[in-house]
Amino acid sequence: MAEPICCGDYLVERVPVEEERQKLEIEEVYTAQITPQQTARALQFASKMLPRLDGLEHVKRIKRETGDTVLHVILCQCKALDRDQLDGRLRDTEWADLDIAVGRVPTTPPYTREQFDEWRTLWPVAYRPLVKLKAPSFSDDEKAYIQMCLRRVEELQEGAASGRSVAAAIGNPNTRQVVAEARDATAESGNPLRHAVLCCISLVAEREVAREADRAQKRPASPPETGGGGDGGYLCDSMDVFTTREPCVMCSMALVHSRIGRLFFIDPSSGGGGISRYSMHSRKQLNHHFVCFQCTRAGKRAL
Ligand SMILES: [Zn+2]
Incomplete structure (x- = not known):
């Protein structure tokens, strides 16, 4: 795991993505012992006569144990054929007397070095580290901007009437300015949806609506760099969100x-957080991902 980055008063640590939390899942395959000389013919037979391996592109077909003179080859997945069906396909071929066993292989590719080291003990697998797992780096200006935004949401939270409030801000990483900020307003509005993050998005949306109205009336538009409303047609395209508590x-x-492009939150949610519990920033089923950082005040870390 990457080391936390120091941004002034805060230690900023990337939150693992869904793939990094992937636990080892296994599935069963039929394997057979062959000699090295039989390899090419065995693979040819498997490709012509047996079901293709489905979703196991990361699994190597052949395993060689150290010091062993025989190889272990994967014939097919157990879910593709039952044992009688497999025997039927081998009957009357040169492979009829193969010593068949059931082996176990990882269902998903390893995404981290740790997964790779653990999973390959089961069966040889290929390892291609994910580009998005590269350790993040911030320039000095960016560190100052991150610290400024985190301080801003903490000050906003401290100014709240209720000590348990949450504050959030949206920052533009290009101009390094806060473009919207809000506190949780559920209590005073009586509206259970007025969470700080949603209030910030609403502010950006309202400004966007006003700008569109300006455009329609051919009046000079508000300067776009202060208002969000990203280039891609989405409200907060590539914006940064800062919040005192992990979003629900x-x-x-x-x-x-x-x-959004990045999320920085300070306190983790107790139990129902969208990030720590559901990895909403990186779920394969969702059509947008963002990088997420948990930020700790340097002095608070030991508490
Ligand atoms: Zn919420």
Whole structure:
């Protein structure tokens, strides 16, 4: 796991994505012992006469144990054929007397070095590290901007009437300015949806509506760099979101829909967080992903 990056008062640590949390899942395959000389013919037979391996592109077909003179070859997945069907396909071929066993292979590719080291003990697998797992780096200006935004949401939260409030801000990573900020307004509005993150998105949306109205009336438009409304036609395209508490599932989904670029949160949610519990920033089923960082005040880390 990447080391936390120091941004002034804060230690900023990337939150693992769904793939990095992937636990080892296994599935069964039929394997057979062959000699090295039989390899090419065995693979040819398997490709012509046996079902193709489905979703196991990361699994190597052949395993050689150290010091062993025989190889173990995967014939096919057990889910593709039952044992009688397999025997039927081998009957009356040169492979009729093969010593068949059931082996176990990882269902998904390893995404991290740790997964690779663990999973390959089961069966040889290929390892291609994900580009998105590269350790993040921030320039000094960017670190100052991140610290400024995190301080801003903490100050906003401290100014709240209720000590348990949440504050959020949206920052533009290009101009390094805060473009919207809000506190949780559920109590005073009586509206259970007025979470801080949703209030910030609403502010960007309202400004966008006003700008569109300006355009329609051919009046000079508000300067776009201060208002969000990303280039891709999505409200917060590539924007940064800063919040004192990890967003709930509803807010995390709103961040996915708004196409934000990065999320920085300070306190983890106790139990129902959209990030720590559901990896909403990186779910394969969702059509947008963002990078997420948990930020700890440097002095608070030991608490
Ligand atoms: Zn929420």
